[in-house]
Amino acid sequence: MVQYLSPPLDLSFAALSDATRRGIIDQLGRGDASITSLADKFQMTLTGMKKHIQVLERAGLVVTQKVGRVRTCKLGKRGLKAEAEWIEAHRKLFEARFKALDEIIREMKREGSDDSS
Amino acid sequence: MVQYLSPPLDLSFAALSDATRRGIIDQLGRGDASITSLADKFQMTLTGMKKHIQVLERAGLVVTQKVGRVRTCKLGKRGLKAEAEWIEAHRKLFEARFKALDEIIREMKREGSDDSS
DNA sequence: TAGATACTGAACTAGATGGTTCAGTATCTA
DNA sequence: TAGATACTGAACCATCTAGTTCAGTATCTA
Structure with missing residues (x-):
């Protein structure tokens, strides 16, 4: 690979x-x-x-x-530390990504609903 | 498999x-x-x-x-939740296992060093 | 010491994997 | 509408995987 x-x-x-x-x-x-x-x-x-x-x-x-x-x-004594760290870091990355998307959707709705004009 | x-x-x-x-x-x-x-x-x-x-x-x-x-x-929205859960549960299992072994080793040393007799 | 037990290694199988090339088809853009 | 772009699919290749069987070797145990 x-x-x-x-x-x-x-x-x-x-x-x-x-x-x-x-x-x-x-x-x-x-x-x-x-x-x-x-x-x-x-x-x-x-x-x-x-x-x-x-x-x-x-x-x-x-x-x-x-x-x-x-x-x-x-x-084995080394356990699953490295794997847990990778997964945890990327789980947060997934979440951050969706938070960002939610933000965009909220923004679009606000513009679409014409509440602010 | x-x-x-x-x-x-x-x-x-x-x-x-x-x-x-x-x-x-x-x-x-x-x-x-x-x-x-x-x-x-x-x-x-x-x-x-x-x-x-x-x-x-x-x-x-x-x-x-x-x-x-x-x-x-x-x-994908499903993220890495299931994977994180498996890893975390088993990381603890690894740790518990070593704690148990430490206990045994401590026990053996105590008997070996003849401090208590 | 004979026989049972526990593993080891080689060889084979079918199917998956990680890539490639080549020949399409569908969509965009000038 | 011609040509470029973006993907799709089939076919191929070498290597790996998850299992098997069979033939050892080493170690226990009666």
């Missing part, structure tokens, strides 16, 4: 664009889990779940650690 | 996962724009830009209207 600014946001929003992965984050919020237990919970092959975990891990949303034969997944 | 819950979040997070599309939202925050002007600004073919706009439109983040031969793009 040419523009290489903010690769982390690219990765994390892409990670969040899938309902299964959002579900995994939900689940890890309730407690750490192995890949096998997550695969069971989401009715998917181990390999399929591993791929989802890799996507979340590349985005920094999840970290994993292998102890013995079990790889345990938990929420 | 099997799980059909919350398609809107799927679509909007996917729309936001591309730097060009986030740039388009930035731009539309500063004022409405035609597809041609956006294509110029982002150095892309008209057709390429049209596809990005379609992605944003399907996600409800942008609305367009054709007047004469010009299609004007503006920010």
Whole structure:
């Protein structure tokens, strides 16, 4: 996609664009889990779940650690701060835009209704 | 991806996962724009830009209207409310999780340091 | 130490994505 | 009314995605 600014946001929003992965984050919020237990919970092959975990891990949303034969997944410490900030800044931008439009409409109505002349 | 819950979040997070599309939202925050002007600004073919706009439109983040031969793009009224809510709820979930871990670590240190016996 | 369990990696699939070009059609403007 | 402008749509391409199966390897457990 040419523009290489903010690769982390690219990765994390892409990670969040899938309902299964959002579900995994939900689940890890309730407690750490192995890949096998997550695969069971989401009715998917181990390999399929591993791929989802890799996507979340590349985005920094999840970290994993292998102890013995079990790889345990938990929420990443970096959290969703950057994403929350982007969304919040732009939510305000949306609102400001509509406030500006309301202003214009109000202006047009005032002129149209001929109240002031 | 099997799980059909919350398609809107799927679509909007996917729309936001591309730097060009986030740039388009930035731009539309500063004022409405035609597809041609956006294509110029982002150095892309008209057709390429049209596809990005379609992605944003399907996600409800942008609305367009054709007047004469010009299609004007503006920010959608639905804003980023649902996305902000999901992110905020889960940001808290991340934090709660780490608070719980801190608690455990503090507990372990207390037992380990043998201060209390 | 044999068998079960937990993961890993390669290979394959169908379908989406982010772009392009090229050939229209519709609308404006001189 | 001719030419320029603004978009639209089809077709193509390379790459990614979300899944699968199958064949390992490593680690536990009886």
